[in-house]
Amino acid sequence: MNKKIVGIIGGIVVIAAGIALYTSANNKSSDSNTNTSSSSSSKVTGKVLSLGSTALQPLAEQVASSFQDKNPGVTVTVQGGGSGAGLSQVSDGSAQIGNSDVFAEEKEGVDASKLVDHKVAVVGIAPVVNSDVQISSLTKTQLRDIFTGKITNWKDVGGKDEKIVVINRATGSGTRAVFEKNILDGQNAVQATEQDSNGTVQKIVKTTPGAISYLAFAYLDSDGIKALNLSGVHPNKANVEDNSWPIWAYEHMYTKGTPTGATKAFLKYFTTKEVQKTIVPKLGYIGLTDMKVTRDSSGKVSDK
Structure with a gap:
């Protein structure tokens, strides 16, 4: 009688162990699928306000439109207002990007040391x-x-x-x-x-x-x-x-500190071949790599 009871108990233990293993395996599979799904659907999201220079505005608007087509989770708003407004509002945190035709060092009242310069084109x-x-x-x-x-x-x-x-x-x-x-x-x-x-x-x-x-x-x-x-x-x-035409400037997109998230992704897209070799010249701007000279904030021009 004792042997029968022991046998029954042993069978129950084996069955329970099997169920536990099955459940554990399913849970691991479920966790794995969840992680894979989360990773594969991981995309850039967020909102970016880019404002300032009206000279840069047509290019910024076109690039923003193209970027949003590729990243539907991001909203990029481009506004004018002038370079002064762009530099002041990125400095006080009102905008993620301040667009400017001039170096921040040239603007009175702007602490250029707190801003990061992202040159995106020449105008x-x-x-x-x-x-x-x-x-x-x-x-x-x-x-x-x-x-x-x-x-x-x-x-x-x-x-x-x-x-x-x-x-x-x-x-x-x-x-x-x-x-x-x-x-x-x-x-x-x-x-x-x-x-x-x-x-x-x-x-x-x-x-x-x-x-x-x-x-x-x-x-x-x-x-x-x-x-x-x-x-x-x-x-x-x-x-x-080649500086034969002297009235030109870099188009700067300034951030307050190192950009992250959607702002970083938007600025990175600006430097892609698609933008620099297609959108930039199409709208009448000059790509950075096409320039044969450079110009610093003091106005000094040097050959590359």
Whole structure:
């Protein structure tokens, strides 16, 4: 009788052990599947606010759209406002990325030591006039004299008898800073109508007879305006690459400290061949690797 009981108990133990092993194996399999699924579906998510330079805005918007198509879990919002706004808002944490046409070191009130510079492209800037202006080229001296108020009529530079209407960018504009650094040689600009963006300047120059201003290359392809040569040198990609055209700048995307997550992924995408060799030139910018020279924050240009 005792042997039977022992046998029954032994059988129960064996069955229980088998069930335990089966359950354990299933649990391990389930855990493994869960981990694999989690790993395979791991994608970049988050929100990125990138604002500032309106010269960089068309490129940033296009790259953001392409990046979001590839990363539907990320929302990238691109806004203008000017380089000054971009640098100040990334500095105070209001934005993840501050877009600027100038080095942070050049902006008063910005602690550049707390910002990380991510150069993403080069932008050319050209003087533009209303299409009724009958000249095609100015010297640097003539251009400077117009923007400092010494020349006020187009007839004084070979055009028709027509008042020159200067349209300037606002003080915080990086585009203005680049233009004045390369053209005005430290002289003060004449008091004139000021606008906050490349887009607004483009519209006003188109509709104002005798108007002159300056625009990033991305805004030049428009009826009603024309870009001027500088001492016969045409504002184009090739001339920017070797500094024959001197009015250009790096497009900077600054972060406060080292970027992480969606911000890091977005900036990394900017440096890919797809962006640098396709989107950048298509919109009128110059890829970083195409430049034959470099320029530092003091304005010193060196061969690569």
